[in-house]
Amino acid sequence: MASSIARFTRRDFGRAVGTGLSLSLGSRALSSPRQSADEGRRIGYAIVGLGRISLGHFMPACKMSKYSKVIALVSGHRDKAEKTAAEYGVSTGNIFNYQNYEEIAGHKDIDAVYIALPNSMHAEYTIRAAKAGKHVLCEKPMCTSVREAESMIEACKTADKKLMIAxxxxxxxxxxxxxxxxxxxxxxxxxxxxxxxGFNIHPHEWRLDKKLAGGGPLMDVGIYSLNACRYLTGEEPVHVEGYSSVVDHDGRFEQVEENLSWTMTFPSGAVAACTTTYGANTGGWCRVHGSKGSLTLDPAFAYQGIHLTTDIRGEPPVDDPEQAKDPAQFATEADEFAQDILQNRSVKASGEEGLRDMKWMDAIYKSAGITTA
Amino acid sequence: MASSIARFTRRDFGRAVGTGLSLSLGSRALSSPRQSADEGRRIGYAIVGLGRISLGHFMPACKMSKYSKVIALVSGHRDKAEKTAAEYGVSTGNIFNYQNYEEIAGHKDIDAVYIALPNSMHAEYTIRAAKAGKHVLCEKPMCTSVREAESMIEACKTADKKLMIAxxxxxxxxxxxxxxxxxxxxxxxxxxxxxxxGFNIHPHEWRLDKKLAGGGPLMDVGIYSLNACRYLTGEEPVHVEGYSSVVDHDGRFEQVEENLSWTMTFPSGAVAACTTTYGANTGGWCRVHGSKGSLTLDPAFAYQGIHLTTDIRGEPPVDDPEQAKDPAQFATEADEFAQDILQNRSVKASGEEGLRDMKWMDAIYKSAGITTA
Structure with missing residues (x-):
């Protein structure tokens, strides 16, 4: 199966000439095939945390990627790690646990770590990886507080290692x-x-434990809406304000919010109204309305099947369903960061980008009267 | 063409056993065919204001209604009124203007007025009608201030006349x-x-004149979302908060807001996020998400073509497109109020209901830093 990057360059609507946030990716994606010096070289990822997103998405994606491979595993479950190592051809010498994690420093074949742990562990394992001399691709949300995000950026800067938020x-x-x-x-x-x-969460998920998650649906899935409003407009909000509530007093929401709605205003005057919930399957979607027309991304944030439609005065309607199947988005993600490393490019979804969302989420939580870390 | 009322009773999903706000209508709609004493009697409406909504919707609707007829006209344009009178078989003796409006008191064939004037005139023409002994069906928004709404209710109460907001x-x-x-x-x-x-407004509309409109898109079209959140939940908000902005500095928005987004929280814990605009055609739609599933009304507020779909776990999907064509909704509206009068029923969309929206809009405007009347 062709990688998403290759497919990207074939698309016929001139995405390469993107603007704002898309510009850097657009030009990079087009230029990468010419970087012949890097052909054949793959970035070796140590997978930190063998949960659903690693085993079901990121690691299978590496198999179909062009610049990425799974080279090491970090897990608290040796049995699980050994089974997974066998499946991915990872040597048992490249299996680590959370105690001997720093030993990755001595393994030159490990270029980067992919951190897919509960949110509260993102900062620690990013900082330890940076100190071990490894680049870091960290799952969203970046961490559980603004302070942690700043320390992650600082650690990677000090170690001269790249940091990307997934x-x-x-x-x-x-x-x-x-x-x-x-x-x-x-x-x-x-x-x-x-x-x-939003989605209707099962009880007993770690996401409901504030110490592990840092917050509720806003940090977990609402962050997609927040981030989308920012990358779609290319603007930072001038104001955010949120309200939260709990409907279900069934034990699930003793630590984190169940529902949260928030508004944002942008310097251009654009306004946004967003909702997130752990109590209902709202899907993940986005509608943008301008003076000449509207676009809808529905779904907007799914692992596959993202669908763009438009209704623009005087223009033929756009109907652009995502063609690639899961885990192609993860392959793109892994390969983009791999190329950032291989070509020493700046990272688009950088730590600073993650920090901005952390700051806005903090502001939304504070306005909703929710204590943040 | 069958009236909407007749069609309503034929629907097969048991709407008659409605709950909350729908209950009163459901039972009334079913009982009305048995009110044989009223058969053949139509309520005579005096149409106050011959603008688009009167000429294009309400008056044609009366022709297809069961309990309503156009019996008089009130207009500042005698020529237009005479032409319209001829079309509707209204006697020239039943044409009034804004000066001699009180003379409707002496015309027993006028039961009620339908007020379709700029918002700032709703209170005055409601109060004058009540004093002239007429029932009042007043377009939304009810008026331009909480104080006006209270005086309208008081005037109708004093005159023992019914008041309905459209x-x-x-x-x-x-x-x-x-x-x-x-x-x-x-x-x-x-x-x-x-x-x-929301919609992209043309310049020079009276809706952009704050003295006539009272406010911007919130009062004009956002009110549909506000009202829907209330009738769909059957709850009054415990908190509302809005943010407004102007994107287009093209002269249209010197007096009223262009964009407004707001959040609401309800006693049950449900949260709502809404937007309204005079700068983009957002359409008018509503999505409700519960723990078991979701429903979408899109369009939700149009004169015709309202479309309900559902996605509920374990239930067959509902796909219920409105069957009736414009102006059937106006015929239903006219006939419901007509039956309220004929049968001395309480009014569902009462003045008190309109007042509640006026209060919430006032709170949203105040939170957004917008001065209200």
Whole structure:
């Protein structure tokens, strides 16, 4: 199966000439085939945390990637790690646990770590990896507090290592097509954005434990809406305000919010209204309305099947369903960071980008009267 | 063409057993065919203001109604009024202007007035009608301030006349189907509601004149979302908060807001995020998400074509497009109020109901830093 990067360059609507946030990716994606010096070299990832996203998505994605491979595993479960190592051809000498994690420093074949642990562990394992001389691709949310995010950035800077936050959607062609349309002014001036992302959570998930998760649905899935409003407009909010609530007093929401709605206003005057919940399957979608027309991403944030449609005055309707199947978005993500490392490029979804979301989430939580770390 | 009322009773999903706000209508709609004493009697409406909504919707609707007829006209344009009178078989003796409006008191064939004037005139012409002994069906928004709304209610109470605010959607079968599903618990506990309503306004509309309109898109079209969140949940918010902005500095928005986003929280814990705009065609739609499933009304507030769909775990999907064509919703509205009068029923979309929205809009405006009347 062709990688998403290759497919990306074939798309016919000129995404390469992206604007704002998409520009850097667009030009990089096109230039990468010419970087012949890097052909054949793959970045070796140590997978930190063997949960659903690692085993079900990121690691299978590495198999179909062009620049990435799984070279090491970090897990608290030796049996699980050995079984997984056998499946991925990882040598048993490259299996680590959370105690001897620093030993990755001595393994030159490990270029980077992919951190897919509960949120509260992101900062520690990023900082330990940086100190061990490894680049870091860290799952979203970046961490559980602004302070942690700053210390992660500082640690990677000090170690001269790259840090990327796993914002899949910032590299996903259908979302980038939306960014492109907006950047090209097809929608006119952006006035209003609506977005939602939520699901009905099972009890006993670690996500319901505030110490592990840092927060509720906002940090877990609402962050997609927040991030999308920012990359779609290319603007930072001037104001955010949130309200939270609990409907279900069934024990699930003793530590984190169940529902949260928030508004954002942007310097251009665009306003956004977003919702997130752990109590209902709202799907994850986004609508952007400008003076000339509207676009809808629905789904907007899924692992596959992202679908862009438009309704723009005087323009033929766009109907752009994502073609690639899961885990292609993860392959793109892994390969983009791999190329950042191989070509010493700046990282698009950088630590600073993650920090911005951490700051906005902190502001939303504070406005909703929710204590943050 | 069959009236909406007749069609309503034929629908097969048991709307008659509505809950909350729909209950009164459901039982009334079913009982009306048995009110044989009223058969053949039509309420005579004096149409106050011959603008688009009167000429294009309400008056044609009276022609297809069962209990309503146009009996008089009130207009500042004698020529237009005479032409319209001829078309509707209104005697020239029943044409009034804004100066001699009180003379409707002496015309026993005028039972009620339908007020379709700029918002700032709603209070005055409601109060003058009540004093002239006429029932009042007043377009939304009820008026331009809480104080005016209270005086309208007081005037109608003093005169022992009925007052209805023209909330079409509270009488529209597809919206009522949604109310029914929620009331029956099909969606589980309601967690999150999203709604938007907006359009790109032409310059020089009276709606952009704050003295005439009272406010911007919130009062004009956002009110549909606000009202829907209330009738869909059957709850009054415990908190509202809004943010407004102007993107287009093209002269249109010197007096009223262009964009407004707001959040609401309800006693049950449900949260809502809504947007309204005069700068983009967002359409008017609503999504309600509960623990068991979701429903979408899209469009939710249009004159025709309202479309309800559901996605509920373990339930067959509902796909309920409104069958009736414009101006059927106006016929229902006219006939419901006509029956309120004929049968001396309480009014569902009462002045008190309009007052509640006025109070919430006032609170949203105040939170957004917008001065209200």
């Amino acid at each position: 914002y899949r959607c910032q590299y996903e062609p259908t979302n980038l097509h939306a960014v492109q349309l907006i950047g090209d002014g097809k929608l006119g001036k952006i006035q209003v954005i609506e977005s939602a992302n | 909330y079409r959607c509270q009488y529209e079968p597809t919206n009522l189907h949604a109310v029914q599903l929620i009331g029956d618990g099909k969606l589980g506990k309601i967690q999150v509601i999203e709604s938007a309503n």
